[in-house]
Amino acid sequence: MYKEFFDYFQNNKNVYLDNAATTQKPKEVLQIMQDYYTKFCANTHRSNYSSANKATQLYEESREYLQKFINAKSAHEIVFTKGVTESINFIASSFVANKFATVIISTLEHHSNIVPWHMLGKSLNHGLAVVNCDENLNFDMKHFESLLKQHPKSFISLAHISNAFGKILPIKDITALAHKYDSVVMIDGAQALAHIPVDVQDLDIDFYAVSSHKSFGPTGTGAVYIKDIHLKDVKPYQTGGATIDKVTFEKSTLLDSPYKFEAGTQNIAGVLGFYAALKFINSIGYKEIHDKEMDLYLYLKKELSNIEGCEFYNDTAYSIGSLSFNIKGLNDEDIGILLDKQNVQVRCGHHCAQPAMQYLGIEGTIRASIAFYNDKYDINKFIIALNKAIDILRD
Amino acid sequence: MHIEQSVEQRVEQIKEDLALFDNDLEKYEYIIDLGKQLDALESCHEKEENLVQGCTSKVWLVCEIKEGKLIFKANSNAMIVKGLVYILIYLFSDLTPKEILSTDLNILKQLNLIEIITPNRQSGVTGMLKRIKEYAYAFDKKQ
Numbered sequence: 001m002y003k004e005f006f007d008y009f010q011n012n013k014n015v016y017l018d019n020a021a022t023t024q025k026p027k028e029v030l031q032i033m034q035d036y037y038t039k040f041c042a043n044t045h046r047s048n049y050s051s052a053n054k055a056t057q058l059y060e061e062s063r064e065y066l067q068k069f070i071n072a073k074s075a076h077e078i079v080f081t082k083g084v085t086e087s088i089n090f091i092a093s094s095f096v097a098n099k100f101a102t103v104i105i106s107t108l109e110h111h112s113n114i115v116p117w118h119m120l121g122k123s124l125n126h127g128l129a130v131v132n133c134d135e136n137l138n139f140d141m142k143h144f145e146s147l148l149k150q151h152p153k154s155f156i157s158l159a160h161i162s163n164a165f166g167k168i169l170p171i172k173d174i175t176a177l178a179h180k181y182d183s184v185v186m187i188d189g190a191q192a193l194a195h196i197p198v199d200v201q202d203l204d205i206d207f208y209a210v211s212s213h214k215s216f217g218p219t220g221t222g223a224v225y226i227k228d229i230h231l232k233d234v235k236p237y238q239t240g241g242a243t244i245d246k247v248t249f250e251k252s253t254l255l256d257s258p259y260k261f262e263a264g265t266q267n268i269a270g271v272l273g274f275y276a277a278l279k280f281i282n283s284i285g286y287k288e289i290h291d292k293e294m295d296l297y298l299y300l301k302k303e304l305s306n307i308e309g310c311e312f313y314n315d316t317a318y319s320i321g322s323l324s325f326n327i328k329g330l331n332d333e334d335i336g337i338l339l340d341k342q343n344v345q346v347r348c349g350h351h352c353a354q355p356a357m358q359y360l361g362i363e364g365t366i367r368a369s370i371a372f373y374n375d376k377y378d379i380n381k382f383i384i385a386l387n388k389a390i391d392i393l394r395d
Numbered sequence: 396m397h398i399e400q401s402v403e404q405r406v407e408q409i410k411e412d413l414a415l416f417d418n419d420l421e422k423y424e425y426i427i428d429l430g431k432q433l434d435a436l437e438s439c440h441e442k443e444e445n446l447v448q449g450c451t452s453k454v455w456l457v458c459e460i461k462e463g464k465l466i467f468k469a470n471s472n473a474m475i476v477k478g479l480v481y482i483l484i485y486l487f488s489d490l491t492p493k494e495i496l497s498t499d500l501n502i503l504k505q506l507n508l509i510e511i512i513t514p515n516r517q518s519g520v521t522g523m524l525k526r527i528k529e530y531a532y533a534f535d536k537k538q
Contacts, residue, residue, distance in 0.1 A: 331473035333452055334427075341420040349451070363472075392424050393474050395431065 002284070002373040015344040015378045015385075020163050020322045020351075020369035023194055023216045028276040033218060033269045044268055045242050045259070055268055062275035063258070069278050070208065071199040072225050079261040080271055083222035084190040085112040087209035088157065090224065090261075091186055092116040094235040095207075100184075102151035106131045106139055106169070107359050108162040111352040113188050117157070129154070130355075137162070137314040139169045141177070148181035155184050160198070161191035164351040164367060165314050166297075166322035168196070175204045184230070190214050193278075194371060195293060195320045197286045200225050212270060217277030221270030231257045238263040289372040293320060296370050296379060303383045307390070313360055324351075324365035327386075330393050332364045338389035344382050402498050405486050406505055413506065423475060430477030433484070436470035447522045452476045456523060458530040464489050465534060467527065479508070479520060487527050492535035500524050 003009035008016075008024040016024065042052035044059045060075070067075045081087045093116075096103065103117045107130055122128040129147045132140040139158075148154065156178045161168050175185045186207035192198055193215035200208050205227070212221035226234055236243060236254060240263040245253040254260040281289070297316060300323055304310050309328035326332055336348030349364040350357045357364055368382060400408070416422045440457045447454040452473035459466050467488050469480045486503075487495055508520065 331452060331475075334474045337475055338420065338423060341418075341423055392427060 001375075003375075005280075006373065009373070013343060015381045017344065017346045017368040017370060017374065017378065017382060019194065019371040019374075020166075020191060020214070020367065021347055022213045022219065023371050024373070025218065025273070026216055026277070026280045028280050029217055029273045032276040033273045036269045036272050043265055058272055058275070059266070059268055062271045065275050065278055066210070066223055069198075069282075070210070070225060071201050073201065074228060076257045077226050077228055077231070079224050079226060079258040080266055081209075081222050081224055082220055082267070083213070084188055084209040084211045087207075087222055087224035088112055088186070088188060089116050090237040091207050091209075091226075091234070092120055094237050095230065095233060096120065096155045099233075100153070100155040102127055102129055102154040104129045104131060104144070104147055104151065104154050104156045104183075106158050107133045108137060108165060108167060108353065108356045109157075109159055110163050110188065110190070111354070112190075113157050113159060114355065131158075133167075133359075136317070137165050137167045138318065139167075139174070141170070141173065144174065145177055148177065148183060152181040153183060154178075154181070155186070157186045157188070159188040159191065161195065161321060162353075162356075163191050163322060164353045164356055164365065165324050166191075166319040166369070167314055168318045168320060170318075171203045171205065175206075179204065191321060193281070195289065200227075206230055212274035212277060215274075215277055216280055218270045218273035221267050221274045223274075226257070234261070236260050236263070240264045242266075284372065290320075292372045293370055296374055296376065297321075297323065299376060300368060300370065300379050300382075303379060304386075307383075307386065309390075313365070321371075322367050322369040324367045326362065326365055327390055330390065332366045334393055335366055335386065335389050338392060339382070339385050342385035342388065344385045346382070399489075402486060402490065402494070402502065406502055409482055409485070410506055423478075426478030426482070427474045428478070429481040430471075430474050430479075433470070433477050433481045434468060436468050440468070441470060447519070447526050451519060454480060454519065454523060456480075456526050458527075458534070460492075460534050463491055463538075465492060465495065465531060467530075469523075476519065480523065482506075482508075483520070483523050483527065492531040492538065495527060495531035496535060500528075 005026045006024045007027060007030065040051035040054045042055045044056040046052065063078045064075045067078050072078060081090060097120050103122055105113055117128050124130065129151060131147060132143045134140055158169055158174065160171055171187055178185045184206045187205050188209050189198060190211040191214060193210055208225040210223050213219040243254055243260045243263045245255050297320065301316050304325055311326045311328055313324055327335060332348040336346060339346055347367045351367055413422055416425060436455060441455045445455040445457050447456050452471055454469060454471045454476055456467060456469040467484045469484060471477045471480055
């Protein structure tokens with residue numbers, strides 16, 4: 001029933017189960033972007049005519065909405081970025097570099113939360129420590145504490161929800177423990193906002209990166225929450241127009257946060273689209289989203305479990321969204337292509353989490369990732385197509 | 396696989412075979428069936444130095460020369476790729492190095508494989524073609 005809110009589903013009869021890669025966009029998101037470009041297209045924070053003022057006002061309203069959405073204390077703690085990847089790179093180079101001897105990540109991280117640390121010159125056991133997970137891919141708190149004991153005053157950077165396996169990390173417990181050891185915590189929330197509410201104050205997070213396009217908004221937009229106590233220690237990532245208070249040939253004086261972190265013309269349409277996406281999520285409500293998704297998630301797991309040779313890597317406890325599996329003896333990419341030819345879209349491969357695949361001793365998985373607009377029809381069609389693919393591939 | 400036809404005739408043959416199928420899924424079934432017919436590659440050849448660059452799946456390609464003609468053998472850990480490998484071996488085995496080096500690889504475009512294989516796999520096919528040409532070049536120099 002929720003598919004009617006999305007033009008994509010009016011134009012396609014595909015079964016879309018690749019929501020962890022990107023979500024579809026509701027009409028409201030497309031409408032506000034269209035309105036911006038066709039009715040009040042102007043740059044923000046510069047000119048003083050009416051459409052420029054309207055664009056600026058809506059841009060700042062978007063910031064305030066996101067602030068309240070994740071329960072940040074103040075709007076100046078919200079910095080718009082291109083997305084989670086840029087947010088992590090920004091904090092890595094502007095806050096972590098030369099300040100922390102050790103960065104601690106988990107086994108299940110996306111490459112975007114591994115490669116930036118390598119770029120800082122850190123590698124495993126040389127400034128980079130990795131927390132183990134158990135046989136169900138749950139975050140190993142005991143191992144985490146042992147790493148914190150060895151490396152107090154570290155920078156902790158973890159995904160809220162694993163993109164490849166859908167495992168939810170116990171963020172509140174993690175931040176409490178990390179702060180006990182004088183460490184600072186950044187959370188990659190790319191997979192979170194589409195599925196679960198986030199309260200950065202309750203979770204006591206220092207940095208939290210969010211993605212628009214994985215949360216029903218447009219691509220190329222995201223944000224990072226920076227707890228106010230850290231703002232003075234974060235250096236501007238880039239500089240240029242709209243970041244400065246005063247410039248002479250002798251020196252430049254920068255504005256306060258968030259403006260000093262948003263150099264150049266921003267992705268205005270993207271931010272407004274993100275604003276509309278957040279309002280859309282609120283109009284559905286996280287309880288409804290969660291109930292609908294969990295019902296589907298468990299149904300998907302049950303149906304897959306009936307397929308001979310289906311191998312899973314985690315249980316469904318503390319999991320949401322993504323479900324990864326393989327079919328014994330068959331190649332995940334072969335299955336993905338044959339599903340596509342039956343109009344079923346899933347992602348196959350390493351999901352930008354090669355170290356997690358190496359940990360499990362596999363090349364990749366087939367990942368079905370659901371959003372609240374999916375339904376049992378989608379799952380049934382997926383299972384039929386999967387069985388056909390298996391029949392074709394097996395002798 | 397011993398083939399007497401010219402490359403052009405072989406391309407035409409595959410093209411005709413693929414044209415028999417109405418949709419992509421049926422074409423893939425055909426390609427997978429070809430992969431199942433691929434001559435076995437001895438496991439000792441499945442090593443790093445024989446891996447083809449650019450493939451998302453693993454492809455091992457080896458080559459030997461018999462009576463002046465190149466004989467290719469290959470394997471892959473993915474069935475669809477095995478089928479594509481079968482087609483490439485069908486097209487380029489049993490040719491002299493000079494014949495391979497003088498073949499315009501754009502000839503493959505006539506197969507319209509680009510329409511049915513993913514961009515990732517296209518770079519894999521390009522990688523396999525590059526390796527076939529490298530073998531041809533190396534054997535041509537030796538002769």
